[in-house]
Amino acid sequence: MPVPITAHYASALALFIVALALLVVRQRNKHAVGLGHGDVKPLERAIRVHANAVEYVPFAIVLLAIFELNGAPGVYVHAFGATLVVARLLDAVGLGRSSGRSFGRFWGTTGTIVVWVGLAIGNGLLFHAKH
Numbered sequence: 548m549p550v551p552i553t554a555h556y557a558s559a560l561a562l563f564i565v566a567l568a569l570l571v572v573r574q575r576n577k578h579a580v581g582l583g584h585g586d587v588k589p590l591e592r593a594i595r596v597h598a599n600a601v602e603y604v605p606f607a608i609v610l611l612a613i614f615e616l617n618g619a620p621g622v623y624v625h626a627f628g629a630t631l632v633v634a635r636l637l638d639a640v641g642l643g644r645s646s647g648r649s650f651g652r653f654w655g656t657t658g659t660i661v662v663w664v665g666l667a668i669g670n671g672l673l674f675h676a677k678h
Contacts, residue, residue: 553612556628560604567597596642603659607631610666617673634658
């Protein structure tokens with residue numbers, strides 16, 4: 548069964564993660580560090596920003612696909628997908644600029660957790676409504 552809305556957001560986020568990976572590659576080349584971060588702070592930060600996206604996005608995409616497969620109205624699938632994209636962008640910008648507290652990190656993390664929890668609850672409600 549196709550999941551076209553999820554495919555849209557998964558593809559956008561995949562390109563976003565590729566862009567973050569390219570920022571890591573650029574820092575590696577600039578500082579001639581092949582493995583690890585070599586105590587180079589800009590490289591360490593780029594690695595962390597990329598890893599953070601890789602840690603949070605796949606699980607959210609799985610939940611989004613299940614939500615869509617369970618027959619959730621498209622408007623809700625789009626709402627969760629768009630929120631996830633905005634949250635991950637905020638998080639990447641916030642973490643990319645500061646290792647401490649920031650608007651982007653707070654709202655990016657909060658938005659991602661809201662998406663996870665909302666999709667988990669939504670999937671449970673859809674499942675129970677059908678059974």
